[in-house]
Amino acid sequence: MKRLVIGVTALNAIDSPGPGVAVIRALRDCHSFMVRIIGLSYEALEPGVFMHDLVDKTYQIPYPSAGTDALLTRLTYIHEAEKLDLIIPNFDAELFNFIKLRDKLLQMGIHTFLPDINQFEARDKMKLAAFGKKHGLCIPKENYVHDLRELKQLEDELDYPIVVKGKFYDAIIAHSFDEVQKAFQKIQAKWGVPIILQEFIKGTEINIAALGDGEGHAISIIPMRKLFITDKGKAWAGVTIEDEQLTELAGKFVRITKWRGGCELEVMLTNDGKPYIMEINPRFPAWIYLTAAAGHNQPAALVKMAMGEPVEPFLDYEVGKMFIRYAWDLITDIKEFQKISGNGEL
């Protein structure tokens, strides 16, 4: 059986988890290939770093703000030691650098399966409204704000509640201008500007995990209804559902962008059945293991496509398959922490 060395990022299996651990779990479930998993971490305390039954070895990599040169230097070092076949990046903020390095990585023998820059930017939060208008998709009204003076100018126009969002992560529902200002400052301090002010849409939260082949075909589409939502807005439990309208919506996105790789559509389904796209994430969601459990192993299919194998679109999946996330105290030794924080490897 083929053995693949796969680098995976986003090992932060915390209360607002990255998808890395779920991706690895799905890969290890696939019987078509064996894997050696190389964790690529940013922080020494990312839980996945210490999950040795899932991650064989972890290397720290530079933050996205360090740029592509620093990342390439580090990946070259890791590749020399590990002979990577493939890297699956799973953080929004790092994708730009990995997309930029896509060709150089391939020259080194490291495959990826990522959208190109145009595809990536088409669904960017800042361009989502224009994207929706162009393609006839329902998107909430949005304003982009760069500083407090600009925010003040909008004061009379805002309707409440309103959603204040960061360009990468975080969303706060504000019920007054005072709350908008506080949310603006909080998110600005963490993620910078612009800040997005988005119309609040009431409805049922549905997320859709999709995998595109880069030619306009959706290999898999799995919609999931959030059953329990944390204070950070993350699904702590969810169930697969079957809704043709949602499947068509995700299929349309994959078709018009010719999306290559995994993505997640965050949808608010209003009581009158209108699916508003709140956000499109350019990578697998943290609940991606549910797709494998429901019969569509999206991460494994991505690996096959990245390695040049033809993959047929999945057909049926199990509706009513649930996930319930849980917290777990992983016990380790200070020596392990010392290795990853001191040497950058574990």
Place this chain on the structure above:
Amino acid sequence: MNVKKNIATSEEGFLFNPATGDSFSTNAVGSEIILLLKKGRTTREIVDEMCSRYDVDRVLFERDLEEFMTILKEFGILE
């Protein structure tokens, strides 16, 4: 009124709507009513059947059934 075709039901009275992800639990009597609805019985037939099974006042049962059906419709179980 009929139970929507896609609604999954169990004998224990658990209902799952695969289109929305909503799930509901009913008591034993509710479960029996849903089973009869799935068999295509009319409201009158359900009243007849349940009143023959149980010692219940017919007018009271009709009122309760109407209320139950309204709830089922509100939750998208009936079409």
